[in-house]
Amino acid sequence: MKPVKVVGFAVAIVSVSPVLSSLFPSVYFPSRPSYNACNKATLRLKEIDKLLDAAYTGRPDDYYAEAAKALDTMDGITSDFSSEEPYLSFEEKIDDKKALKVVIILNGTDRISGGFYRIRSWQEISTAGWEGNDRLKLIE
Secondary structure (H helix, E strand, O other): OOOOOOOOHHHHHHHHHHHHHHHOOOOOOOOHHHHHHHHHHHHHHHHHHHHHHHHHHHOHHHHHHHHHHHHOOOOOOEEEOOOOOOEEEEEEEOOOOEEEEEEEEEOOHHHHHHOOEEEEEEEEEEOOOOOOOOOOOOOO
């Protein structure tokens, strides 16, 4: 018997997700396109980490202002630094009708030891237009 090389747990889950979904209907198993979007989002978070690290290392006293300037260089990021807890959000396309939306809350300088941010949400959203049709044909 030859040894089996494990390529990656997530790849294995994706390849058997239809079977697992039927066995465990209440558990979400991502499809291959959403798995790709998760990979892209993870890479984008690594980029954000580098920018936030540079902003904090360069000017820790003015960390949020430096972070705002640095993050303005990235495409597709929406940010709000006016609130008490600044946040960033971005989307990664899954397909024509869905995207992965990630929202992160930036940690203050007193909480940097726990990381530069906390992930607030990581969810699949619909990007397709919605046309409400609430009419019911009761009598014809």
